[in-house]
Amino acid sequence: MSNVTDREEPRYVHRLPVQVRYPEADPMGRLHHSVFLIYFEMGRTEYLRERGIAYADMERTGQFIAITSADVRYRAAARYDEQLIVETWVEEIRGARIFFKNRVLRPGSPLDTVIAEATICGAFIGPDGRPHRFPEEAATLMFGPPKAGA
Numbered sequence: 001m002s003n004v005t006d007r008e009e010p011r012y013v014h015r016l017p018v019q020v021r022y023p024e025a026d027p028m029g030r031l032h033h034s035v036f037l038i039y040f041e042m043g044r045t046e047y048l049r050e051r052g053i054a055y056a057d058m059e060r061t062g063q064f065i066a067i068t069s070a071d072v073r074y075r076a077a078a079r080y081d082e083q084l085i086v087e088t089w090v091e092e093i094r095g096a097r098i099f100f101k102n103r104v105l106r107p108g109s110p111l112d113t114v115i116a117e118a119t120i121c122g123a124f125i126g127p128d129g130r131p132h133r134f135p136e137e138a139a140t141l142m143f144g145p146p147k148a149g150a
Contacts, residue, residue: 012145014047016086020078031078036116037070040102043088044120047100050146053138062127065098072118082106084115090142096124096131098142 016039024035044065048055058064078084087103100120105112126132 014088020082025080029080039086043086047088051141052147064125065122066125067122069121074116075114078115093134093139098122
């Protein structure tokens with residue numbers, strides 16, 4: 001299987017530049033596998049913010065997206081001090097569940113190298129602490145374009 005981005009891109013993708021920091025690397029100088037989950041969280045937070053949804057504001061109203069599963073596929077190594085791109089988009093919303101897709105890329109020419117890919121599933125949790133159908137207005141924002149000035 002190729003680890004080069006050669007397939008059709010989703011419609012709206014948030015691209016977050018990150019630089020591998022020294023404490024994120026293992027003794028071999030490679031990005032530790034556990035750090036990818038942090039990068040994916042950063043990507044989700046910024047994806048929401050870009051659509052006018054501040055996750056901190058959701059939390060203040062007692063609403064949360066609780067992560068229920070993370071399926072990560074590691075394709076290539078990244079090293080200390082490398083510049084990477086974390087891509088995030090929403091693939092599907094079904095009932096209370098939202099499915100985020102992520103890719104970590106090493107920018108290159110002519111194609112980017114895929115370092116890791118993930119599907120992260122979250123459940124919308126209401127103020128009562130129970131799962132609820134994802135609010136229609138929020139779902140519409142999730143699939144839409146970034147808001148101007150966000």
